[in-house]
Amino acid sequence: MTTFHSEGGGAVSLTSADSYFTGHPEAIAEGSQKVNEMLKQVQHDRNFGSLCKVLHDKYVSKAHSKHKPHASHLTHSTHAKRVAFTLAEVLITLAIIGIVAAMTIPTLVANYQNKAWNTSASVFERKLEEALRQMNTQQVLAGYKSTADFVNALGKYFKINKVCPNNDLMSCFEDKVYWGADEEEVDMTKIKNASNFGQDDWDTELIGVQFANGTTGLIAYNPECKENPYTNQFTGTSCLAILYDTTGFKTPNTQQKDLRSINVESLDGSNCAFEINGTCFMAPFKPEPITKAECEQLKGDLGIKRCYYDSDYWAGAVKTCGGVSKMPTMAQLADIANYVYNTSGIGAKTDKSGLTLDYDKVAELGFTASQGSYFSIWPGEEYPDHYAYRRSFGPTRTRLYLEARNLSSPQAVCLGD
Secondary structure (H helix, E strand, C coil), rough: CCEECCCCEEEEEHHHHHHHCCCCHHHHHHHHHHHHHHHHHHHCCHHHHHHHHHHHHHHHHEEEEEEEECCCCCCCCCCCCCCCHHHHHHHHHHHHHHHHHHHHHHHHHHHHHHHHHHHHHHHHHHHHHHHHHHHHHCCCCCCCCCCCHHHHHHCCCCCEEEEEEEHHHHHCCCEEEEEECCCCCEHHCCCCCCHCCCCCCCCEEEEEEEEEECCCCEECCCCCCCCCCCCCCCCCCEEEEEECCCCCCCCCCCCCEEEEEEECCCCCCCCHHHHHEEEEECCCEEEEEHHHEHHHHHHHHCCCCCCCCEEEEHHHHHHHCHHHCCCCCCCHHHHHHHCCCCCCCCCCCCCECCCCHHHHHHHHHCCCCCCCCCEEEECCEEEEEEEEEEEEEEECCCEEEEEEECCCCCCCCCCCC
16 A cells, blocks of 8 residues: 655555545546536636636535545544545646646747747848848949849858759749738749749849758849949848748748748739738838939839939839839828737827837838837828928837938838739
8 A cells, every 4th residue: 555645744545545536436427517517618708717716616615615535535644634635626627727728828839939930030131131231342242144143142141051043943942832911822833033023124033042041042133233332321132032931941831920021022923911901011121222313213203203312212112112102101101000009099190109019010011120129111102392201110109200311211111912
C-alpha cells in the first residue's frame, strides 16, 4: 500500500482512496453530469467571469459540504484536519482550464506570429535600403538594361545565396501565393515579367533570389532608375519592384502576413494591397522627389496645378500614382486613421487626440513606423502655391497639416482598381 503525507501531516492511503471511488460510481456520474451542464452554459453566454462564480457557488461549495471524507475510507497517522478534493471538483477544474486554453492560445499564437512577420519585414527592408543607398553613393545603381545585371550588382551589397534565372523562378519562390484583400490564389508560374507586377513601362524580366537571411523574392528592375550620389535622402526603392517572403518556402504565403512587396502594383490582375470601407489601396511607398522642370513638364497630365520646388516629394508621389486622381482624398486618409486608431470619429479635416495608435495594424497595411514614432501620408489634394496637405499619425494623436511639398518624410499610397 502506497501512502503520502498531506500538508496537515496526515498519511493518506492511495489504495483506500481508490477503493472509495471504485465503490461509489454515483460520484463519477455526478461529476460527468455537472461538466455537461457547465459546457452548455459556456456555449450559451461565453462569459468566463460569471461562469466561474456560478460553478463555484453551484458545485464547489456544495461538493465540500456533501462529500466529506469518512474515517472508514481514509486512514491518518495523526489527528490533523482532513482535506481533499472530490472527483466532481477535479473534473470541473480541468474542464475550465481546457476551455480557457482553447479560447486564448490560438489568439496568442496568431499575435506572436504577426509580430514576427512584421519584424522580419522591417529588418529586411531596412537592409535593402542600406544596400541601395550604398549603390547610389558609389554610382552603380542606374544604367542596367536587365534585371539579371542589376541583381548581380546588388549581390555585392546585400548577400544573396542563390539567384534563379527567369526560366527557373520557382527554384527560388513558391509556385502559389495568396494575394489581395480576398486572399485569391495566384499561380506564380505565370508571373514572369515586370508587367506582371503592374510595371508595364519597365519591360524587364523577373529574377528569383534567396537571400542569406532566408528571405526569398522575385525582383524586377526599373531601367529608368536614376541615381543621385549627392544626397542622403535618396532611398533607391523606385529602382526596383520586389515581391518577397519573410519565411522563405514556409506557409502561409499570404499578402500582409509573411508575403510583402515594394512597388508591386498588381499580381495577376489584382493591385489592392488592402481595402478600407470599400476603397482599394495599393502598397504604400516612400516617394522619390522630382524637379521643378519635370513637374512643369508633367503637371498637365498629372493634374498638378503649380510647380515650385526642385525636390518636390508630393509631386513625386503624384507621378508614381499616375495623377492626383489616383491618390487618396483627405476623407479616405481619415478612413485609414479610423482603422489604425480603432475608432470611428475622425473626419476628413479632423484633428483628434486621446487616441491609441495600433502599430500592428500600421505594419499590416504596409506603412513604416516604429513603436512610439510618428508617420504621415500625402493625400492628392493640393493647396495653392507650393503647399499640399498631409495627415500625421502619432501614438496618441492624428492631425491634418498644410505642408511644404519638399518635405521628405511623408509616405504615400495610391488608389487601386
